Amino acid sequence: MDRYLVSFDTKHVSHETVDVLVIGTGVAGVTAAITAARTGAATLMVNKTVLEESNTSHAKGGIAAVVASDDSLGSHVEDTMTAGDGLCDPTAVYRIVEGGPHGIEFLQSCGAKFDTVDGKLDLGREGGHSGHRIIHAGGDATGAEVSRALLAEGLKTQGLRAYKNTFVLDLLTEGDVCHGAIMVRHNELHVVWARTTILASGGAGQLYRESSNPAVATADGHAMAIRAGALMRDMEMVQFHPTLLYVAGLDRRLITEALRGHGAYLRNSMGERFMVGQHELAELAPRDVVSRAINREMHRTGDPAAFLDVTHLDQAELRQKFPSFMQACDDADIDPAKSWVPIRPGPHYMIGGVQAGLDGTTAIEGLLAVGEVSSTGLHGANRLASNSLLEGLVCGKWAGEQAGERGEFVGKPPRITFERPMRSTRRIDIPDVIASVKGAMWRYMGVERDQRGMEEFIRQLSGWARMTSEQERRFPSEWQLENMLVVALAMTKSALVRVESRGVHYRRDYPDHNPDLAQMHTRVRADGEVALLQSL
Numbered sequence: 001m002d003r004y005l006v007s008f009d010t011k012h013v014s015h016e017t018v019d020v021l022v023i024g025t026g027v028a029g030v031t032a033a034i035t036a037a038r039t040g041a042a043t044l045m046v047n048k049t050v051l052e053e054s055n056t057s058h059a060k061g062g063i064a065a066v067v068a069s070d071d072s073l074g075s076h077v078e079d080t081m082t083a084g085d086g087l088c089d090p091t092a093v094y095r096i097v098e099g100g101p102h103g104i105e106f107l108q109s110c111g112a113k114f115d116t117v118d119g120k121l122d123l124g125r126e127g128g129h130s131g132h133r134i135i136h137a138g139g140d141a142t143g144a145e146v147s148r149a150l151l152a153e154g155l156k157t158q159g160l161r162a163y164k165n166t167f168v169l170d171l172l173t174e175g176d177v178c179h180g181a182i183m184v185r186h187n188e189l190h191v192v193w194a195r196t197t198i199l200a201s202g203g204a205g206q207l208y209r210e211s212s213n214p215a216v217a218t219a220d221g222h223a224m225a226i227r228a229g230a231l232m233r234d235m236e237m238v239q240f241h242p243t244l245l246y247v248a249g250l251d252r253r254l255i256t257e258a259l260r261g262h263g264a265y266l267r268n269s270m271g272e273r274f275m276v277g278q279h280e281l282a283e284l285a286p287r288d289v290v291s292r293a294i295n296r297e298m299h300r301t302g303d304p305a306a307f308l309d310v311t312h313l314d315q316a317e318l319r320q321k322f323p324s325f326m327q328a329c330d331d332a333d334i335d336p337a338k339s340w341v342p343i344r345p346g347p348h349y350m351i352g353g354v355q356a357g358l359d360g361t362t363a364i365e366g367l368l369a370v371g372e373v374s375s376t377g378l379h380g381a382n383r384l385a386s387n388s389l390l391e392g393l394v395c396g397k398w399a400g401e402q403a404g405e406r407g408e409f410v411g412k413p414p415r416i417t418f419e420r421p422m423r424s425t426r427r428i429d430i431p432d433v434i435a436s437v438k439g440a441m442w443r444y445m446g447v448e449r450d451q452r453g454m455e456e457f458i459r460q461l462s463g464w465a466r467m468t469s470e471q472e473r474r475f476p477s478e479w480q481l482e483n484m485l486v487v488a489l490a491m492t493k494s495a496l497v498r499v500e501s502r503g504v505h506y507r508r509d510y511p512d513h514n515p516d517l518a519q520m521h522t523r524v525r526a527d528g529e530v531a532l533l534q535s536l
Contacts, residue, residue: 084380
């Protein structure tokens, strides 16, 4: 693995200096950027497409927060720990849950409009939660409202600038210190030197053939952190959402879990409610349980999908509470009052990531990581529904404060050079390799895994990596492919060493918990090797 994606000499490329550089414009990144700028830090946030495009803006669920008088921090903590299946950090869970109400207040101060009933927040319930604590906006369009409000606030915050259509290639480091990042802006290399760099680049869903994530979620942040030598934790842990709309020719739209909280049923093609009897919460069981159950029903029946049944629910109320779901049905020519909606699981949230403190601090000085690219100990082996936007809000604020406290960029930037040898002039079919990687990820690193399949996948990944390493890269698709290969390899190696099933990580050859691996975390070292370690 080469240290950088492209050849460069920082002396001969355009550059600028800021106090804080934020990579990514989802909930964690924009919250961090606003908070840092409010401390007086000169702050720049960048995104590889338009600023509005992120996993946050596509989130259909809500934000879990203890705001109801009959709810408690202890209950939310317990639900989170139960879902996390023995890998959560109790301190991280408590502190993030405790920060939830303040996060909601912050969003409301930015102009976010949440759904209400009689002047009070309309609280829903989702899988794994013992009560109603899910705050929504627009029914099933919470992420879009959160993104809108934060970006509107950010763009009017003094000292905060933003670049769109800017592809960050790599973090710039000397030793264990991060000095900023090199990126492509207006089709040219550009360096941003920063006292503090906040990595908030989102997830990795596009490593798979079918995903709830937008096209930008190609694990770029995870890959650049690996190349920079950051400690990566629990990379085998990727959460699959049970219900993605499955209609040939249409994109795989996420159907919010809140719809099952509202009373929707899961059925197989024979009409059986297969979750009844499999788990005490039936359709509201944790996502890993539901995803595996759907997967097994598909294998058992030979059907390409299972079904979501809302025919017994008030259709007018559904249009009011779940407009995105109803629009998806309309686009697919499905009448949910008469027909079941075909669904199947798909990759949704990357739990593993850069090992980070609650304020984003990492093993690399000057580099903070927040949101989906990070691993704080909140989610453990399985993220509790709607805890992701919560984490982005709470940890984004703390990371912004930490960045502000680190102060201004001072001194002369170092000169960093890298020459990437081009070992072959043969061009490879990038779209074909990307499609192959995505298909193999679903086959070997999907809802269920086993040793034989993962070892074969590592062999395939190594071959693709050798091919791509011989090429000169000039286009985003080529950079994204290499990032995908780097992260897929780290994920698969991590899954191989966890010889048990825990949370979202299910191995057919080791279907049970291994008691010796409770609170043991996989960690990817800078040399690419993976170890199991006790400490968080």
